[in-house]
Amino acid sequence: xxxQYVYNSSTGSGSTSIAATWPSTLSxxxxxxxxxxxxxNGITCDAATDSIVQTVDVGGTGMQGTLPSxxxxxxxxxxxxxxxxxxxxxxxxxxxxxxxxxxxxxxxNYFSGTLPAEWAGMIxx
Numbered sequence: 376x377x378x379q380y381v382y383n384s385s386t387g388s389g390s391t392s393i394a395a396t397w398p399s400t401l402s403x404x405x406x407x408x409x410x411x412x413x414x415x416n417g418i419t420c421d422a423a424t425d426s427i428v429q430t431v432d433v434g435g436t437g438m439q440g441t442l443p444s445x446x447x448x449x450x451x452x453x454x455x456x457x458x459x460x461x462x463x464x465x466x467x468x469x470x471x472x473x474x475x476x477x478x479x480x481x482x483x484n485y486f487s488g489t490l491p492a493e494w495a496g497m498i499x500x
Contacts, residue, residue, distance in 0.1 A: 401415070401416050401417065401433065401436060401438075402416075403415045403416055404416070412426075412428065413425050413426060413428070416433075417431055417432045417433040417436070418430070418431060419432070421451070427451045428449050428451065428452060429451060429452060429453045429454070430452070430453060430454040430455075430456075431446070431449070431452065431454070431455050431456070431457075432454070432456040433456065433457055433460070434456040434457060434458040434459050434460070434480065435458065435459040435460070436460060437460060437461070438457065438460040438461065438462060439460070439461040439462070440461075440462065440463075441462065441463060441464035441465075442457070442462060442464065442466065442467050442470075442481075443467070444467040444469040444470070445469075446467075446470065446473075447467065447469040447470050447471075447472045447473060448472075449473070450472055450473065450474070450475065451475055452473050452475060452476055453475055453476060453477055453478070454476070454477065454478040454479075455473070455476060455478070455479050455480070456478070456480045457480065457481055457484070458480045458481060458482045458483050458484070459482070459483040459484075460483075460484055461484070461485070462481070462484040462485065462486070463484065463485035463486060463487070464486065464487065465486065465487060465488040465491075466481075466486060466488065466490060466491055466494075467491070468491040468492075468493040468494075469493075470491075470494070470497075471491065471493035471494050471495075471496055471497060473497060474496060474497055474498070474499065475499060476497060476499055476500055477499045477500065478500075479500060
């Protein structure tokens with residue numbers, strides 16, 4: 376079973392929304408969820424403050440759709456695992472802001488195109 380989920384984050388620099396078809400295993404990603412972001416399934420935050428997202432691991436969860444450009448707002452992200460889902464389309468140029476990323480696993484999906492030129496600055500990968 377899949378549902379429509381939205382992640383909304385309001386910060387001093389604006390707000391971010393991520394909407395996609397997410398599986399029910401990620402039910403705490405629902406709009407209006409009372410669960411704190413760092414307690415969401417597949418999310419790991421820094422140990423010091425427990426408020427900065429460092430890892431997103433939603434591999435093999437049955438996600439469907441295109442990659443959300445809005446993940447670019449998670450500029451402290453170190454690991455992003457979205458493998459073995461039903462994701463398709465192109466890789467978002469906006470993700471070039473993920474300069475702390477050391478691991479990116481998008482394998483076993485259905486992407487097309489080439490790496491965006493903007494990703495050249497992602498030297499930690």
